[in-house]
Amino acid sequence: MEIRVDCYSGYRGEETPRRFWLDERRIEIREVIDRWLDPERRYFKVMGDDGATYILRHDSETCAWELTFFRET
Numbered sequence: 001m002e003i004r005v006d007c008y009s010g011y012r013g014e015e016t017p018r019r020f021w022l023d024e025r026r027i028e029i030r031e032v033i034d035r036w037l038d039p040e041r042r043y044f045k046v047m048g049d050d051g052a053t054y055i056l057r058h059d060s061e062t063c064a065w066e067l068t069f070f071r072e073t
Contacts, residue, residue: 005056005065017044017056022067027054043068
């Protein structure tokens with residue numbers, strides 16, 4: 001499944017996901033629940049406008065995004 005992420009970059013230059021697409025389906029992010037780093041990746045646990053919880057992973061070397069977790073409410 002293809003994922004595309006649209007981000008907001010604040011005054012510190014840190015990108016935060018605002019919406020993403022799973023294939024053709026657009027999901028607005030209502031809330032960033034949590035975020036954490038490892039040496040090569042950033043993770044964002046978010047709640048979508050569909051009420052589901054997602055974990056998005058961003059690889060800083062390749063700039064690629066992946067969906068690593070999904071849970072419906």
